[in-house]
Amino acid sequence: xxxxxxxxxxxxxxxxxxxxxxxxxxxxxxxxxxxxxxxxxxxxxxxxxxxxxxxxxxxxxxxxxxxxxxxxxxxxxxxxxxxxxxxxxxxxxxxxxxxxxxxxxxxxxxxxxxxxxxxxxxxxxxxxxxxxxxxxxxxxxxxxxxxxxxxxxxxxxxxxxxxxxxxxxxxxxxxxxxxxxxxxxxxxxxxxxxxxxxxxxxxxxxxxxxxxxxxxxxxxxxxxxxxxxxxxxxxxxxxxxxxxxxxxxxxxxxxxxxxxxxxxxxxxxxxxxxxxxxxxxxxxxxxxxxxxxxxxxxxxxxxxxxxxxxx
Numbered sequence: 001x002x003x004x005x006x007x008x009x010x011x012x013x014x015x016x017x018x019x020x021x022x023x024x025x026x027x028x029x030x031x032x033x034x035x036x037x038x039x040x041x042x043x044x045x046x047x048x049x050x051x052x053x054x055x056x057x058x059x060x061x062x063x064x065x066x067x068x069x070x071x072x073x074x075x076x077x078x079x080x081x082x083x084x085x086x087x088x089x090x091x092x093x094x095x096x097x098x099x100x101x102x103x104x105x106x107x108x109x110x111x112x113x114x115x116x117x118x119x120x121x122x123x124x125x126x127x128x129x130x131x132x133x134x135x136x137x138x139x140x141x142x143x144x145x146x147x148x149x150x151x152x153x154x155x156x157x158x159x160x161x162x163x164x165x166x167x168x169x170x171x172x173x174x175x176x177x178x179x180x181x182x183x184x185x186x187x188x189x190x191x192x193x194x195x196x197x198x199x200x201x202x203x204x205x206x207x208x209x210x211x212x213x214x215x216x217x218x219x220x221x222x223x224x225x226x227x228x229x230x231x232x233x234x235x236x237x238x239x240x241x242x243x244x245x246x247x248x249x250x251x252x253x254x255x256x257x258x259x260x261x262x263x264x265x266x267x268x269x270x271x272x273x274x275x276x277x278x279x280x281x282x283x284x285x286x287x288x289x290x291x292x293x294x295x296x297x298x299x300x301x302x303x304x305x306x307x308x309x310x311x
Contacts, residue, residue, distance in 0.1 A: 012248065018241035019257045024102070024264025026234040028273050030090055031098040032226040036219045038210035039090035040083075040201050045227060047082055048198025050235030055191035063185040066192055073180035074192045075200070077173050082197025083204055084169030088162040095159035097276070099269030100143060102262040103285045104155070104163035109258055109295045110136045111171035119175045132294035139287025140164070142280060152278035186243055194235065259292040 033042045059065065066074055093101050110133050116123040123129075142148060144160045183189045205211065245254045266285060269275035 012245070015241040015245045015248075018238055019245065019254075020260045021264055022233045022238050022241075023257060024261040025268055026230055026238075027093070027098040027102045027261075027265040028268045029226040029229050029234065030101075031093045031269070031273060033223050033230070034090055034094050036223040037227070038205060038208070038214060039094060040087050040205035040208060041210045041214065042227060043082070043086050043090045044198050044201035044205055046198075046230045046235065047086070047194045047201060049231045050239075051191050051194025051196075051198050053191075053231075053236055054187060054239070055195055058185060058188040058191050061187075063188040064183065065188065066183050067181075070181050070183055071192070071196075073182055074189070075196045077177055077180065077182075078193050078196035078200055080169045080173035080176070081193065083200050085166040085173075086197070087201055087204060088166040088169075092159040092162040092166075095156040096163065097269055098273060099262070099266035099275055099277075100155055100281060100285075101159075101163055102265030103143065103281075103288050104140065104160060105167055105170075106258060106262045106288050106292050107136055107140065107164065108167045108170050109255075109292050111168050112174055113295050115171045115175035119172070128298055129295065132291050132298070135294065136288050136291030139284045139289075139291065142284035142287060148280070152276055152280040154280070190239060190243075255296050258296060259289045262289060 030042075037045075089101060089105065096104070113123060113129060113133070117125055140160075143155050144157060146154050148154075183192065242254070242257075262285060266275075266277065266281065270277040
């Protein structure tokens, strides 16, 4: 019997609603938070708190903690994911609208495909994949170009570069995670990565001088609520729903969040955040989302080198 048929339909719908709408809304919450809290410090608080809760929960359930070798892998992945992706995302949202930040990060599947071709060698560059990649690149070009007469200002170039760098770091980390030794429990693995990420983000915040002049009492209730939402809904609840879905639905269906989240983020940014929604945003976003849809739904060629899932 299929695992999905043994669970009430409402549980599946609720889990999908969480990874669609909650994860899509976190981009606006980040935008609210970084208006008052330095970006790397805000990210550090989010992931340190979420990681501590998740790690503690998995420890109580009896999950085995990482070995010394696994901790080295955890810190490497945390550096790429939490500093090199989330840290750059939080920083970029000081300069880029939240909806467009989500669209730029939607290029992650494209860079993951390139990682599979270059690093893992589990996929070959085909005509269809090339077309999908070019469509995504075209969408990014529309969003950042100053020469196209589509109305609306192009994305801040420094913010765009940071977001693309973040997408590349995430894709490299995803490829490496299949080769590096990690805890067998996905919950423990994610909890330790969040903890390590929180520590590295705090170090980055200190090196950037973000602690100087930061006064928690001067931060508004709205910014603290945004942080609380990111910790509880975005990290703890969202991760739980995602892992549950991975065990009860096909990876293809679960992976649809990659092109639903940007749509939610753009709409929330427009209706709740007062962000612009012009022809440039619509055309660029559609190109990027079309690229994501093509990449995530196409059949992969036969695997050249078998890679064991580390975890």
